[in-house]
Amino acid sequence: MHMIKIERCNTKDYATLVEIWERSVRATHTFLSESDIIQIKESLIPVYFQAVDIYAISDDDLIAGFIGLSGQNIEMLFI
Numbered sequence: 001m002h003m004i005k006i007e008r009c010n011t012k013d014y015a016t017l018v019e020i021w022e023r024s025v026r027a028t029h030t031f032l033s034e035s036d037i038i039q040i041k042e043s044l045i046p047v048y049f050q051a052v053d054i055y056a057i058s059d060d061d062l063i064a065g066f067i068g069l070s071g072q073n074i075e076m077l078f079i
Helices: 011-028 034-051
Strands: 004-008 053-059 062-070 073-078
Antiparallel strands (some): 053 062
């Protein structure tokens, strides 16, 4: 039986979230240059992740995607 859950993320999850972010961006954000991706990636943890409340969906304790919320706004969503 699969155990799917949504939980608030903390700093121990950040490395996994960055991997998901990069994989998703490379697959869908073809308008970004390599230097854009590197620059944004370097800012994810110290800047962007600090500006939102992050929740992840996990399947059997493996994070499959995440959402970053600021108030009522979805600021990031990556699967």
